[in-house]
Amino acid sequence: MTPDARGVLLGDRGLLLFPSLDRLVAFLRAYAEQDSLDELLVSLKIRQLVTPLKTREAMLSCTAESSYRMDKLASVARLSGGLCFTGTSRHFVRYRDAASPLGYDVAELAQEAADLIVYDQAYQQSYSFERDLDLRALLLRLDPVPTAANRREAPPRLFVTAETGVGGAITGYLFRWGVDAKVALAEWPPESAFDDRGTRLYVFDITSPPARITTLLASLPGVKVYAPDGPNVAVELGFHHPVSLTSCQSLFSTNSLTLLPSRGDARQIAPLPAFAPVESLVRADISQDGKPRARMGKPSKRVLEAALPLRLAPSSDAWRNVVATIVPSSQIDWLARMVYALPSDALRSLRIAFGEGGEVYLHDPNGIEGVPLGEFASEVAPRIYVPAGFSLVPAVSSDVLLGLLKDRGDAHIFFTHGAAEPSRVPDQAFREATRALLHEISTRVVSAAAPQQEPPLGLFDYAEARRLPLFALPGVKESASESAEGDEAEK
Amino acid sequence: MKEAERAQALFEAFADGFLGPLLEGREVQLTRMLGPGLLTHFTFAQTAESEVDAAIYERLHALASRHAPVRALTYPSRETRAFAMALHDLIALTDPLLDRLFARRARPRVVAFVRGLLAETSAPRTRGEVLARHVICDRALALKRRDIVVTNWAYTYRFFGRPVPRNVVAMPRLRRVKQREQEHSLLELFSELDSEALPLNSLLEAVLARSPFTRLTHFSLSHAPLFDLATLAMLEDASLRQGLIAELGPMDEAVVMTRLGIELWKLRLWAHAPARLLSAASTFVLEMGLSLLLRREPPKLTGTNASFELGLALSLPAAAQRTQRLWPVLSKIDDERARDGARKWAEWASDVPLKEAENILSLASAGADLERAS
DSSP states (O other): OEEOTTSOEEOSEEEEEESSHHHHHHHHHHHHHHSOTHHHHTTOEEEEEEOTTOOEEEEEEEEOOOHHHHHHHHHHHHHTTOEEEEEETTEEEEOOOSSSTTOOOOSSOOOOOOSEEEEOSSOEEEEEEEEEEOHHHHHHHSOOEEOOGGGOOOOSEEEEEEEHHHHHHHHHHHHHTTOOEEEEEEEEOOSSTTSSSOEEEEEEEEESOOHHHHHHHHHSTTEEEEEESSTTEEEETTEEOSSOGGGGGGGSOTTOEEEEOSSSOOEEEOSOOOOEEGGGGSOOOOOSSOOOSOOOOOOOSSOOOOOOOOEEEEOOSOOOOEEEEEEOGGGHHHHHHHHHHSOHHHHHHOEEEEOTTSOEEEEOTTOSTTOOOSEEEEEEETTEEEETTEEEESOOOHHHHHHHTGGGTTOEEEOOTTOSSOEEEOGGGOEEHHHHHSOOOOOOOOOOOOOOOSOOOOBEEOOOOOSSTTTTOTTOOOOHHHHHHHHHHHO | OOHHHHHHHHHHHIIIIIIHHHHHTSOEEOOSOOOGGGHHHHHHOOOSSHHHHHHHHHHHHHHHHTTSOOSOOOOSOHHHHHHHHHHHHHHHTTOGGGSSTTTTTHHHHHHHHHHHHHHTOOOOOSHHHHHHHHHHHHHHHTOEEEEEEEEOSSOEEEEESSOOOGGGGSSHHHHTOEEEEEEEEHHHHHHHHOOSSSOHHHHHHHHHHTOHHHHHHTGGGOOSOSSSHHHHHHHTOHHHHHHHHHHHTTSOHHHHHHHHHHHHHHHHHOTTOOHHHHHHHHHHHHHHHHHHHTSSSOOOOTTSOOOHHHHHHHHHHHHHHHHTOSHHHHHTOOOHHHHHHHHHHHHHHOHHHHHHHHHHHHHHHHHHHHHHHO
């Protein structure tokens, strides 16, 4: 036992003693919430102890390192019903507390034959080691607990296991909806000789899953959805592990994946199988007759020349990407009134440009529905707009459209009814609507003083009144006469 | 309860009830008398709630930094804790309930406690120590006691510095309860209760001797020489001098400069005054005078009685210009207004003080150079 820089007595190791295993688990839960268990893992030992009278207790020990670490361990252990000791080899004394801020020491070491001896103020106790406990095995034995509904969040990544019968269907489903997902086939050996074969499951790794797909997968029989709690471990969706697993990541090796279902044993996949994108696994039709489908063509010698104009045609498709509107000059007054009624969210992203003919172009990347004025326009290609409810014919793709308008620079192109050519509005012409529409604010100087920063000085109260103010005062030697008076007063 | 547990309980009450609220400006709760025998425990003790100690340190640092830049305060140190304990006991001595049959004989022992604790406190040696003690002492001296007199239809109760129990003011209409409140500052209580048996003013003087910054800012409370060896380290620190000048600035210029002149003259008459102390003190008085001259509206001294000591203090800037002594101070100031003002002050003060001021400056600078060289 040596004093550290603060004068606190410390041995080589710290020892936490718990009356039962569930108290130890409570300690791990509380400690993992505020600090990393990884720091302790290097020197951590968990053992079950037995006293000479065959009472079983649990201990956790680690290197003491510093009194700051020990202070933290002691406070959490005290909270979860444990005791904190420090010492070397097999002798451990009580760690410091409020009554003795610098710690405790023993005058003489006990000579009993025991694996561990602890010394407290009132007693000393010897223990034998019964068995070592593995922290990882202990954690995997704990069942995940349901997460409260108000604390559930949509995870950015999911692991999904599916029985082999539905795995193929899910692969196709994910491909059809364009979900960024990878799939692998994992295999586990049979649990007993009565099983005719091992377990095989499809494992999907889905990035940014849409909420509806998550809900659908979670409701399917034979499918389980897991949310990651660290890079190599995942807990069933809607549940969380009682101990924060992010604080003990070094327990889970990098080339493995541990899945913790809400019921039953944890499943470990090690080493990780190869994951393939779902696009690569969907069924492709291959002709069996051996003839190539592509027909060879020859270049024609005739030059085809044609210049067809693009036209607007009514479309029965649903309106999509309605992000702009063109307000004619006759409706400008209405627009001015409308600005006062718009919510702050709509105003923040609204941009405005004034056309030469008095018309106003409004653009809001989040949707223009908040401004019910003018002629709405849908964005059919980046910065190319057609009136809502219309489409361009011939139905060219957006790439072709962009190619046709090569010289537009950073301008916005608006196709309108009745105009031979689309209008081009440079991007610099757009400004934030609030800045463009409002006057600058002039301010009026008001003389004001800062409030008094210093709180008023407090009053003082005396201590509780005593007949003998110095009686039984620590650090004061009482005179004979006063102690006699004290005795009389007590009588 | 064991001795160590009782001592720890007292420390908790001292830190959480007295020192913390004192620095934060809340109502202060005194605890039992703290004897020098507790000092060793108090030096190493920590509160059970670590936030209390941290809050005291932060607040101490924040308040100290208002006077001068402080990088690190040496807190908790044995001497700062002894000083705070002595202040605590000094305030507790004003308790009227100590003037009772059995309690009365505790008073001389508590006076001995204060003296014993102050004997453990030496003169401050660093800027941090000076300011930590000043902050504690300055706020303690500004404390007030609330005296409440409760009368009902039959009796009158007096609660001096103690809360009124609920049962005393229960059923106010039926019992016709009336309360009168009065507040007394601690300094009023000291001057009122000072007697041969309870030498509060002499104890206060001893406390101020351990906190030279407070003694200079509350110079009217002290009759002992302001410039002594305990102030040497403080006056040689340029930042602390500026902090002192900022504290003395808002006070009446004539009163401040007269007292500084008196103290400078006392130092001049002290045969064994170290030249470094004379140099540091005259630099401080000189800087104080220059700060007054460089104000937007320099003080007009018409109508003030021209005492020799005031004249001495006011002549220092002119004497420094004439003798080119303490040049580092003057080189900072090349302001026409300061030069004109210094000349006017010297004319107003007449020749004798100017001559003496020149003597002091030459003694101080020559002696200080010699001491530095040796």
